[in-house]
Amino acid sequence: MWILLFALTGLSQAEDLPQSPRIETAQAWDCADVSCKALGSCEEACYKLQQCGQSKRDGDNDGIPCENLCSRPCD
Template sequence: MGRILFLSLMVCCGSAFANPPDLSPLERLAQFRTAQAFDCRNVSCKRLRSCAEACYKLIQCGQKIRDRDNDGIPCENLCSRRC
C-alpha cells in the first residue's frame, strides 16, 4: 500500500516533489505525511483541501466522480492539470 501511495503521488504531483525549493528534510517529510492523511470517504470536491487529495481519491480510491468530464483532471476547482 505504501508503494502504491508513493507512486500515485509521484505521478500526481511529481514536479512538486522533484526539486522542492530549499525545503528542509522535515518540511519535505511533512508533504508526505499530509498525503497519508487522505482517505477514501466520498466527499464533494468543494470539501477537499488540495489537488493531491483529489488525485488520491481519483487514482487510489477509484472515485471516477472526481473527473466528471473524463479529461484526467479531477476536481477542476482545485486542479489545473492531469494527475
C-alpha cells in the same frame, strides 16, 4: 556570522552550503466520499481519483480531477 562561516570553510556562496533534509509529513487522506468542495488540495483530489477509484472526481474524463482545485492531470 555567515562571513565567518565562509572564511572558515572556504565556501563562497550560500548554495555551497549543505541542504537541510526535506521533511515529509504523512498524509491523512482516506477514501471517504466527499464533494470536491470539501477537499483541501489537488493532491488530495488525485489521491481520491487514483487510489480510491473515485472516477466521479473527473466528471468530464479529461484526467483533471476536481477542476475547482486542479488545473492539470494527476502525475
